[in-house]
Every structure is written in structure tokens, then in C-alpha cells.
Amino acid sequence: MDGYFSLVIFFIAATIVGVALLVINRLIAPKVPDPLQDYPYECGVPLYDKTAQTTLDQKYYLLGLLLVLFDLEAAFVFPWAVVYKTFVSINAGLIFVEMFLFLTILIFGFIYAWKKGALSWQ
Template identity: 55%
Template sequence: MEYIGFLLFFVITLGIALVMISLNWLFGPKTPQEYEDYPYECGVPLYDESAQTTFHQGYYLLGLLLLLFDIEAAFLFPWTVVYRWLGVFGFIEMFLFILILTYGLLYAWKKGALNWQFEMEEV
């Protein structure tokens, strides 16, 4: 009896998913698109059909920076909720955390990871 809510939620979610898939199949386009299976990465379309193309490392560095600052946000929001109970120790810990992340941002900035004025290298 404890799991009836979970089971009901699962059934409703499954039903909504099946309805959405059915509506897409019913009303969606039936003809295949020219670029339907075309690989697409980081906003730069491929110019040849080879899978051996390379991307500038700036895309990957930017992705890592976005992940880093998403993690920062994931730590900052709960910290703000319990800040009153953490006291000075919690403030110092979060200050050090933000200081380390700021150092990482400055390092990435100095290395040019945030510079989008680069050119694609030819393979």
C-alpha cells in the first residue's frame, strides 16, 4: 500500500509518454529529411563525410568550464539555505571554494579558453 503513489505516478508518466510519441508519429513529417542523420557537434557542422574531423580544443575547454560553474551553482544554492546555521566556519569554507573557482576562471581566461576568435584547423 505504501508504493501505490509511486505506481500511480509511473503509470501516468508512461501514459503521457505514449500519448506524446503517438501524436508525434501521427502528425509528424513522414518524408526523411536530408540532414536527419547528419552529425552535429558544438554548433559547427561538418564539411566532409569523414568521422575523422577534429574540433578546436576551445569547445571542450568551454564545456569543462560550463560543467565547473554548474557544480559551483549546485553547491551555492544549498549553502545559501543553511548559511545562518553554518556561521563563520561555513562562510570561510565557501569563500575558499569561490576563491579556488575564481582562480580556475582566471587561469582559463589567461590560456584563451574563453576566446572565440580562433579558426578551425584543416585536417
């Protein structure tokens, strides 16, 4: 039972913090919402109608894909950097070359997207 005591305390504290944040939000939030919040997208482009058939420019999708790509890069590089010292004793050269090739491919992809104008917002 002693092992579960800290878990119960954590659960109670998390519940109290969650309820407190909801109550504080209810108390200090503006009661009249901004009419711009009714738009289906708040991306900086004014909408001409509020229908679901409104399409966005392809730049938004391309930028979103690039964001996911480079977020995944960080997700792969960070664990590699954390355990690099562990693998140094096994085969440091091969591990370093593999990560260097991975980063090189991603950097060339970034340069290609930059040259094609995927990152420009005009």
C-alpha cells in the same frame, strides 16, 4: 496497501503521459528529415566529410570542460546555501570563510580562462 495506492496512480499517470508524448511526436514530426541532421556533430562548424576520423577544434573541448567546472560550482554552492542557517549555530564564521575561499578559487580560475582567451570564439 493504502501507502502504495498513490505510487500506482503515479506510475499509471507517468506511463500515460510518456505514451501520449511518443504518439504526439509520431503524429506531428516531419516525415522527411533535414539532411544536416545526418552530420555527426551539429555544432555550427560545417563538416567537409562524414567520416568518424573528423576532428573538432580544441575550443569545443575546452568550453565543455569550463561548462562542467562552473556547473559543479553551482552544484556545491546551492546545497551550502540551503543548509547555511542550520550551520550558523555551530560555527558560522568558519563555514562562511570556507565557502568564500572556494568561490575565490573558482573566480580566479574563471578570470584566468578569460584572460587566456578560452571564452572567446574567434
